[in-house]
Structures are given as C-alpha cells and as structure tokens.
Amino acid sequence: MTEPLRLSKRMSELGLCSRREADEWIARGWVRVDGKVVSELGSKVLPSQKITVERQAAAEQSKRVTVLINKPVGYVSGQAEDGYKPAVTLVSPENRWADDPSPERFHPTQLRSLVPAGRLDIDSVGLLVLTQDGRIAKQLIGEDTSIEKEYLVRVQYTKPGRLPDAELRKLNHGLWMDGKPLLPAKVSWQNDDQLRFVLKEGKKRQIRRMCDMVGLKVIGLKRVRIGRVKLGDLPPGQWRYLRPDEQF
Known part of the structure; x- marks a missing residue:
C-alpha cells in the first residue's frame, strides 16, 4: 500500500504551489481532497486522492509578481x-x-x-x-531543478602559458566539490580571457571554486540567462x- 503524504508536500509535488502557500490555503479552507474541504494543517493524503483548490487561491496566486x-x-x-x-x-x-x-x-x-x-x-x-x-x-x-543558468566569467590563469585543454575538459566534467561529483557543465572559451559556463546546479560560489581547482582566478562573473x-x-x-x- 502507498504511504500517505502530508497534504502540503503533495500539493507542492503536483506543482500547485509551494509548501508555505499550501499551508496558508489549507488554513483558509481553500483546499479540497476528494471534494471535501480539509482545513487542518498536517493532514495527510494518499497519492491517489484528488486535490482541488478554490478559485480564490488561483486569483491570489495570479496577483503574485x-x-x-x-x-x-x-x-x-x-x-x-x-x-x-x-x-x-x-x-x-x-x-x-x-x-x-x-x-x-x-x-x-x-x-x-x-x-x-x-x-x-x-x-x-x-x-x-x-x-x-x-x-x-x-x-x-x-x-x-534542471534549469540551465548561463554565466560569462572573466578569468586569469595563475600559471605560465594558457589553460591546458585537459583542464578545460575537467571544468566540463570531472571535478568534485563537497565530497560529491559535480554534474556535467558546458564550459567554453568566449575570447582570450572569458569563459562561458552553463550549469544545472548552483552550489555556493561554485564557479569561483571550480576555476580555483584548475588554476584560474575569477576577475568578474556575470549571469546572463536562467532557463529561457x-x-x-x-x-x-x-x-x-x-x-x-x-x-x-
């Protein structure tokens, strides 16, 4: 038998709203499970049960900027x-x-x-x-999330010569951070001192730390795109x- 889940978690999983919004809507009596209003926080539901929300919730959500x-x-x-x-x-x-x-x-x-x-x-x-x-x-x-984030990164190589191709390949895939392998990235040269990074994750100071691992110092970092x-x-x-x- 499938385990029951918290109603707010299930609503978030279904993409109806965030958990915080779900709790707010439940408290206001705007959520129905199999047609019945559920207004008690912490209520649980089975994945097979039908969840609907009142029109006020959708109206409130559409006002959010x-x-x-x-x-x-x-x-x-x-x-x-x-x-x-x-x-x-x-x-x-x-x-x-x-x-x-x-x-x-x-x-x-x-x-x-x-x-x-x-x-x-x-x-x-x-x-x-x-x-x-x-x-x-x-x-x-x-x-x-699998949404891409694109950055233009001005860098300076801290060793003699240019960054070896093998190190550029490492930036694309092969580096570890905080004890875990990083997801594959797309990293390519835009011009002599600027790289383009496309990532699907966002660990704290990730690009600066990745560059540091291959001997590059970040001089400037600009995010130019999130998804589309x-x-x-x-x-x-x-x-x-x-x-x-x-x-x-």
Whole structure:
C-alpha cells in the first residue's frame, strides 16, 4: 500500500504551489481532497486522492509578481549582512527600467515576501530573480531543478602559458566539490580571457571554486540567462517584471 503524504508536500509535488502557500490555503479552507474541504494543517493524503483548490487561491496566486534585477556588485541576494544591502532594496519605482514592457503597476505590497529564487554572491553581477510565487521558486531552486543558468566569467590563469585543454575538459566534467561529483557543465572559451559556463546546479560560489581547482582566478562573473529568460538590455541596478509570456 502507498504511504500517505502530508497534504502540503503533495500539493507542492503536483506543482500547485509551494509548501508555505499550501499551508496558508489549507488554513483558509481553500483546499479540497476528494471534494471535501480539509482545513487542518498536517493532514495527510494518499497519492491517489484528488486535490482541488478554490478559485480564490488561483486569483491570489495570479496577483503574485516576479521581478528580474540586474544585480550590481556590493549587493547581497538575500538577507542583509555585514552592512551590505539586499538586492530587494533596488526594487523601487525610481529603479524600474524605463523600457519595461510589462503593464504591471508597482505597489509596495509587491515587496511583501518577495524572495530570491537562487543567489548571486556579493562580487557577482547580472540576472537575479525575486519572486512572490512559490511555484517559480520551486522551479528554479527545488531539489530536482534542471534549469540551465548561463554565466560569462572573466578569468586569469595563475600559471605560465594558457589553460591546458585537459583542464578545460575537467571544468566540463570531472571535478568534485563537497565530497560529491559535480554534474556535467558546458564550459567554453568566449575570447582570450572569458569563459562561458552553463550549469544545472548552483552550489555556493561554485564557479569561483571550480576555476580555483584548475588554476584560474575569477576577475568578474556575470549571469546572463536562467532557463529561457535572458538578462538582455536590462541596465545594472535596474529591474523589470517577468512578463506573462516568459517561461523559465
């Protein structure tokens, strides 16, 4: 017999919402299992049972915004630390990109629970996603995400000559980190001092650590794409809304 699962976990697995949203909806009486309202947190269901949500939940979810920022150096992705500001402080009417095609109007409530879906360290720049939508967060940073992230990385070889081809092959596949093999990556030269990295995982400071292992020092790192969404012409320090027709 199949084991029962927590209702919130099952809703997240089905892609209906994040676990946090699920708990909120259950508490509000917006979730039905086999047609019956279930409002007790921690309730369990069998995988065969049918879960439906009320229209209010879908309406609430559709109001949640996702924002793309071109993060400059000196901002942290998440919580403020060591006197550095979090990237969310850039989301203000003054910093909105003048060419943002979205008809969405800015409202301060959009800053509520607007959290980073993935991170860029303080010295890195480029595309950072902040979202109120648990489905997008799960898609980008969930355990089983397979969404590509593309980076342009300016490097300096710390040994004489050029980086040997064998070391470049190691960057593509063959390095270990934190006791585990890294997933295959796509790493190629863009020009004499710049590499293009395409990764499907995002360990802390992963690219800097990978480069370090083969004798490369990272001079600059910029994320230019997440899935099918590109940084494009968005200027540094500015932001825009994710358009309804854009999918990661």
